[in-house]
Amino acid sequence: MGGALTLGSLFDGIGVFPLAAQRQGIVPMWASEIEKAPVSITRRHFPGMAHLGDITKLDGGQIPPVHIVTFGSPCQNLSQIGNRTGITGEKSGLFFEAIRIITEMRDATGGKFPTIALWENVMGAFSSGNRMDFRAVLSALTGSEVPMPASGRWANAGMVRGGVPDLAWRLMDAQHWARPRLARRQRVFMVADFGGRRAPEILFKPRPMFPLPAPCGAGGLPAPAGDRGPALEAGGRIPVTRPFQSFRMRGAAKAGNWVQFLGGFGLPTDPFPTLLASEVTPFAFYFEDDPADGCVRFPTELESERLMGLPEGWTAYGAEGETISPASRYKALGNAIALPCAEYIMAGIKEALQNK
Incomplete structure (x- = not known):
C-alpha cells in the first residue's frame, strides 16, 4: 500500500x-x-x-x-x-x-x-x-x-x-x-x-x-529527548506504596468479610488498581526507614498519566x-x-x- x-x-x-x-x-x-x-x-x-x-x-x-x-x-x-x-x-x-x-x-x-x-x-x-x-x-x-x-x-x-x-x-x-x-x-x-x-x-x-x-x-507533543522520571520522587530514600483495592474492600465490607477487607489493603507486588472515571483510588505511602510516618493519599494527575503509560503532562x-x-x-x-x-x-x- x-x-x-x-x-x-x-x-x-x-x-x-x-x-x-x-x-x-x-x-x-x-x-x-x-x-x-x-x-x-x-x-x-x-x-x-x-x-x-x-x-x-x-x-x-x-x-x-x-x-x-x-x-x-x-x-x-x-x-x-x-x-x-x-x-x-x-x-x-x-x-x-x-x-x-x-x-x-x-x-x-x-x-x-x-x-x-x-x-x-x-x-x-x-x-x-x-x-x-x-x-x-x-x-x-x-x-x-x-x-x-x-x-x-x-x-x-x-x-x-x-x-x-x-x-x-x-x-x-x-x-x-x-x-x-x-x-x-x-x-x-x-x-x-x-x-x-x-x-x-x-x-x-x-x-x-x-x-x-x-x-x-x-x-504539547512529547519532547524529542529526556528521561521519564520515577513515579514517586523519593529524594534517595526508598518509598513503599500499597494500593488499596477499593472495589474489593467495599464488597467485602458489605458482606462482612473482614479477612477479604483487610486483604484489600494490597500487597507489595499488587499493581495499582484500574483508574476510574468516577473516582480516584487511594494508596498507602511511607518510607522504608520510617513506616510510622506514612500517609494515605491519592495519586496525582501526573502519577495517573504515568500509570497509563502516557507522556507526563x-x-x-x-x-x-x-x-x-x-x-x-x-x-x-x-x-x-x-x-x-x-x-x-x-x-x-x-x-x-x-x-x-
Whole structure:
C-alpha cells in the first residue's frame, strides 16, 4: 500500500489511539469527541487533526476516508461496576453509530476504506446482557449471525473466520505491557480486517515492548529527548506504596468479610488498581526507614498519566494553553486506554498493511 497509513478515531477521548498511531508513523486525520476538556487536550497535541464533533451527526460517506478506524465506544452500560443495561443502553448503544459510519465509508469507497477497524471496551462486555452483548458486537462487525460458543462463555481471546471482515479479539491487561509496571487495566481489543486474513497476526503476534514516551514539551507533543522520571520522587530514600483495592474492600465490607477487607489493603507486588472515571483510588505511602510516618493519599494527575503509560503532562493543558482542572483530568484518564496496549496493536496494523 503506497503512501502513509491514516487513522480516524471515534469516541476519541484524550487521543490515545492517535498518539499510538503517530508513534508508529501512522497519520491521525480526524477524531470525533464531544467532551470539552478532552477535545481541547487533543487539539493541543494534534493541531493538524480535524475534530468532527458528535458521532450521531456524522455521515461516514462524507468524511475523509481512512485506512484505520478506532472506536472505544462508551462502556458505562457494560462495565462490571456500571448499570449493566448492556449494549442497548443509552451510552453503550452508541456502538452502532460507529458501525453505521464504517459501513457508510466502505459503501462510499467501493469497499476500500477503512481496511482495519479496531474496537476497545471493558472486560464486562464479555458478560453483560447474559453474554449476548458480545455476540451482538461480533454479529454487527461481521454482518452475520455469530453463534454462542458451546461453553456458553466467551474466551479471553478468539477469532471469527471465513467471511469479511476477518475478526480477532483479545483481553489485554495494561500492567503486563510496560516497564515499570502500569496500573491494572483489563480491556477487550477487537481487530476487524476487511482486506485480508491478518487480524490474528495483528493481535496475537509477539512483539517487543515499546519505550514509554518522554514528557510533553512546551508545544504539547512529547519532547524529542529526556528521561521519564520515577513515579514517586523519593529524594534517595526508598518509598513503599500499597494500593488499596477499593472495589474489593467495599464488597467485602458489605458482606462482612473482614479477612477479604483487610486483604484489600494490597500487597507489595499488587499493581495499582484500574483508574476510574468516577473516582480516584487511594494508596498507602511511607518510607522504608520510617513506616510510622506514612500517609494515605491519592495519586496525582501526573502519577495517573504515568500509570497509563502516557507522556507526563499529557492532560495538563488545553489547546489555548488553559489549565485543565484536576477533576477533568482524572475523569479523562479514567475513561482512557493504556498507551502501550494501543501501540502494540498499531505496530501490528502497520506491519500487516505495509508488508502485504
